[in-house]
Amino acid sequence: MSKVNELIQQYTSDALEIRRHIHRHPELSMEEKNTTEFISQQLLKYGIEISDIPFKSGVLGILKGGENGHTILLRADIDALPMVEKSGLPFTSENTGVCHSCGHDIHTTALLLAARVLTSLRDELKGTVLFLFQPAEERLSGSQMVIDSGVFENYHPDFAVGLHCWPDIPAGTIGIRRGSFMASSDTVKLTIRGKGGHGAHPHKSIDPVMTSAYILTELQTIISRTIAPLDSAVLTIGKITGGTAANIIPDEVVMEGTVRTVSNETRALMEEKIRQIVSHGAAAMGGECDIVYQKGVPAVVCDNHVVDLIEQAATEELGADHVVTLATPSMGSEDFSRYLEKVPGAMFRIGTRNDDPASSRPLHNAGIVFDEQAITSGASVFAGLALTYHLIPLLPPGHGCTPEVQNYPDFT
Numbered sequence: 001m002s003k004v005n006e007l008i009q010q011y012t013s014d015a016l017e018i019r020r021h022i023h024r025h026p027e028l029s030m031e032e033k034n035t036t037e038f039i040s041q042q043l044l045k046y047g048i049e050i051s052d053i054p055f056k057s058g059v060l061g062i063l064k065g066g067e068n069g070h071t072i073l074l075r076a077d078i079d080a081l082p083m084v085e086k087s088g089l090p091f092t093s094e095n096t097g098v099c100h101s102c103g104h105d106i107h108t109t110a111l112l113l114a115a116r117v118l119t120s121l122r123d124e125l126k127g128t129v130l131f132l133f134q135p136a137e138e139r140l141s142g143s144q145m146v147i148d149s150g151v152f153e154n155y156h157p158d159f160a161v162g163l164h165c166w167p168d169i170p171a172g173t174i175g176i177r178r179g180s181f182m183a184s185s186d187t188v189k190l191t192i193r194g195k196g197g198h199g200a201h202p203h204k205s206i207d208p209v210m211t212s213a214y215i216l217t218e219l220q221t222i223i224s225r226t227i228a229p230l231d232s233a234v235l236t237i238g239k240i241t242g243g244t245a246a247n248i249i250p251d252e253v254v255m256e257g258t259v260r261t262v263s264n265e266t267r268a269l270m271e272e273k274i275r276q277i278v279s280h281g282a283a284a285m286g287g288e289c290d291i292v293y294q295k296g297v298p299a300v301v302c303d304n305h306v307v308d309l310i311e312q313a314a315t316e317e318l319g320a321d322h323v324v325t326l327a328t329p330s331m332g333s334e335d336f337s338r339y340l341e342k343v344p345g346a347m348f349r350i351g352t353r354n355d356d357p358a359s360s361r362p363l364h365n366a367g368i369v370f371d372e373q374a375i376t377s378g379a380s381v382f383a384g385l386a387l388t389y390h391l392i393p394l395l396p397p398g399h400g401c402t403p404e405v406q407n408y409p410d411f412t
Contacts, residue, residue: 003124004317004383007117008376015375018042019109020091026080026098026105029136032057035078035108039133042112046119048131053149058135058142060151063118065125069390073130073157073343074382075336076111077104077137086366087358102363103165103352103370108133110163110350110378117383126390130155140185140297143335152342159306159389160345162336163378165352167360169324171371174314174381175349177326178307182300182347183232183260184267185333189292190215190255190278192242194285199247208253209242211285216240216255218281222273233270234260234331260331262299299329300337302346310348313384318377324351332363348381350374 001009027035036057040050043061051060058078085092085099093099100106115131132151136142151157169175192212197205216237227233235257242253259274261267271293282289314323326349336347351374353359358369 002317002384003121004117004380004387007120008113008379008383011113011116012376015109015113015379016372018112019105019372019375022105022108023089023100024091024094026093026095026100028082028098029079029139029142030057032078032135036133036135039078039108039112043115043131046116048115048119051151051155053151053154055135055149056145058146059133061115061131061133062155063115063122063125063129063131065127065129066123067126069127070158071128071130071156072386072389073132073155073160073339073345074111074114074386075132075134075160075162075339076107077135077142078108078133079104079135079138079142081138081364083364083366087369088367089369099366101366101368102138103374104137106165106350106352106370106372106374107163107378110375111382113375113379114382114386117379118386121383121387124387128155129386130157137335140333140335143297143338147338147342157343160336160339160343161306161310161382161385162334162345162347163350163382164334164347165363165370165374166349167353167362167368167370169349169351169353171351171354171359171373172318172377173322173324173351174318174377175324175326175351176307176311176314177329178302178304180262180299180329181302182329182334182337183234183262183331184299184337185296186259186267186271187294187296188257188259188274189294191290192253192255192282192287193289194249194251194287196251197249199249202249205249206286207249208287209250211282211287212240212242212253212255214285215278215281215289218277219274222270222277226269226273227266231266232262232329232331233266234258235270235274260333262329262331264298267299297333297335298337298341300334300347301340303340303344306344306346309389310346310381310385313388314348314381317380317384322377350378
């Protein structure tokens with residue numbers, strides 16, 4: 001048994017108490033005051049220095065090893081979701097209307113456990129480890145706050161690594177993927193303008209409801225006829241508002257949606273085609289359309305060399321049979337991607353599924369239950385990685401990334 005696993009076994013009972021405390025006391029994005037204080041107390045107890053960079057919430061711990069070397073940033077997100085928990089756990093949320101249904105309590109505990117293990121192995125550590133407990137991932141805004149605070153300019157991390165729960169793979173395993181890992185996230189708001197009138201006399205009006213229906217249908221042809229079949233893109237119009245009564249044709253209809261892609265080229269193409277279809281479609285129906293296209297976070301594209309080292313650490317600490325290669329990227333999004341615009345890095349999944357059907361529910365489901373074995377799996381890889389990451393040669397941001405369409409697997 002490795003030194004990492006010996007220490008993890010020694011500290012697991014404490015880690016479970018920590019996880020259940022965090023789970024009982026979830027806090028929303030940018031409201032993680034108590035969570036931040038609790039994490040800080042644990043880090044100080046372990047003997048880890050806390051950065052004096054002023055975060056509104058969140059905390060950065062610093063551990064300098066016994067020898068000089070690279071600096072790695074390990075990240076966990078700490079915020080919860082605005083949902084009523086229905087898991088039935090004995091340590092269910094005590095903050096009504098807020099719960100950890102995305103597993104951020106697992107992420108936070110795994111990083112705290114890794115921090116405690118690495119403190120015990122400080123003399124064997126070559127370089128510096130930054131333990132970043134990031135707020136506001138659910139708003140996809142916390143990473144930008146961290147960047148704006150000067151973390152990268154002050155501490156100069158060479159690599160960044162994050163993890164995320166994944167109910168699609170068994171507890172005790174981790175999932176890795178080289179290249180595209182998670183999708184970009186952009187939003188589009190369309191205000192379709194016509195000319196209102198009486199529902200009994202549509203020929204005297206320009207109907208924005210009919211125009212919106214036409215545009216809604218045409219937009220999906222981008223996915224089916226413009227995007228390559230082996231590429232991945234999602235365009236979902238999730239909100240349509242307009243009208244006040246059944247017999248009144250309104251002046252305008254507002255449509256709002258999300259756009260997800262896994263490559264920069266497809267991301268640009270989606271915006272171009274959406275603008276074309278919307279403007280031409282509205283004109284064809286006699287109306288007009290205002291388009292607000294807001295760029296969100298980019299896709300998470302994992303550096304191949306960093307993934308190699310994650311795989312090596314996981315094989316050493318968990319065993320090769322506990323490392324799963326993920327066949328496809330997720331169309332979900334993660335603001336961790338902003339860090340990868342600054343330095344090379346990667347994310348990996350920690351399996352949370354067991355025999356309990358509730359553990360197979362999707363993320364953000366109010367009744368999902370996470371197998372707590374994921375804590376030790378994540379901590380083992382984090383700690384093992386921190387002890388070996390100095391073996392990676394320093395590379396420029398983006399080296400080894402493979403976001404191009406031709407690198408995607410054949411999904412047949």
